Amino acid sequence: MIVQQEVKKLPKSSVALTLTVSKDASRLEYESLLQRYSKNVVLPGFRKGKVPSSVLEQKFGEGLKVEALQEVVDKALHEAFEKVEDKPLSYSQPRIVDKELKLDLDQDLTFTLEYDVYPAIKLGDYKGVEIEVPQVALAAEDETRELERLRDQNAMVVEKTSGKVALGDTVTINYEELDEEGKPLAVTSRQDFVFTLGSGLNYYKIDQDLVGWNKGETSTIVKTYPADFEDSDLAGTTKKIQVTVTQIKEKKLPDLDDDFAQDINENYKTLADLKNAIHERLTKNLETLIKNRNVEALLDKIATSSVFELPESMLQAEMEQTWNSFANQSRMDPEQMERILGPEGKKKLFEDWRPQSEAALRRRLVMEKIIENEKIEADEAEVNAEIQKQADLSKMTFADAQEYFEKNGLKDYLAHDIRDRKLGDFLLASAKLKKGKKMSYLDLTERKD
Helix, strand or coil: CEEEEEEEEECCCEEEEEEEECHHHHHHHHHHHHHHHHHHCCCCCCCCCCCCHHHHHHHHHHHHHHHHHHHHHHHHHHHHHHHCCCCCCCCCCCEECCCCCCCCCCCCEEEEEEEECCCCCECCCCCCCEEEEEEECCCHHHHHHHHHHHHHHCCEEEECCCCCCCCCCEEEEEEEEECCCCCECHHHCEEEEEEECCCCCCCCCCHHHHCCCCCCCEEEEEEECCCCCCCCCCCCCEEEEEEEEEEEEEEECCCCCHHHHHHHCCCCCCHHHHHHHHHHHHHHHHHHHHHHHHHHHHHHHHHHHCECCCCHHHHHHHHHHHHHHHHHHCCCCHHHHHHHHHHHHHHHHHHHHHHHHHHHHHHHHHHHHHHHHHCCCCCHHHHHHHHHHHHHHCCCCHHHHHHHHHHCCCHHHHHHHHHHHHHHHHHHHHCEEEEEEEECHHHHHCCCC
């Protein structure tokens, strides 16, 4: 069918595939289609299967050519993709660039398809790479912060029977926006809206404005938003919001005593046991954070010195995955999230995520290339050891854990994770680590470096 094909490299790891299909193949496809219609079409004055081809061509000629063209293109692409080295990415949408492609039965058919391919990567040096390692030590305040987090996590939320609204209280309010004449705008009305003061999880950002209010109080808040306010719909505007506080709840933190420690975990008998466990956990977490940060810094350096271009479709797929995770964390499905934020809101988020997504993809691609070069694998014994580890944590037998991982298709995930860790160890073994600046544990966890 294909008498000639040519692949041309394009920017951003895409290609232009030009195919030429013989006129004989095109005519054969057209005539085959014509015969199928001749056997099945029903026209006035003719019995089924007895309509002459000349009549069909006269009546449906152009439509038949359009359908035959689609068949020719589909079969040509199927033939080409079986042989061509540069195959399209699974999430790439190949597109025919010819604007007015038509089937001429007396001429060979030539058309061009553009699509994204897996990038060709020329790795930079990845052995002996030098990075700075931040100097981080656990402080008493880090352990105290974790202890307070556990207290907050186990706090009781109770009705506030006396006193005024304060930051940290959970309030229930009814509100509506007022127009210039002081009349309610029905579309803005909300009943029984619940949020915690100080969280900022409310449209008008009225946390501070409600401080000091009483239960049952109704008043109008007049709020002017700066021109650079985060929400473009509110930026540079003044709003009148009528609010009624219908309920106030406050957190009652548990006392820091042995009973609290036992409520956290029955293995802790005293508060001292809990504090020791927090110290051990944060110490291990710090080691993991430093190691992961070092590996990421190495990969960033290697990616910077490597030569390759990211396909746009790959980048879009990465951001779509981030979008789905973002929606999931917000306890919504992606479609619901898009309805709330709108297409422009989603587009703005993608613009904000783009630099981080590009960096993450470049690291991932460099990792895969080094793993390929160094033939880093996860063998069966290593996968089984990881399954045993997970079984011990979940108090399961090895056989039950193995069945679970196999049934849910998670063994490949384990192998992938093991390979990544082995790669990290491989890179760190030859890396040149210099002392970097001092940093607090909190800044490290919040990635403020």
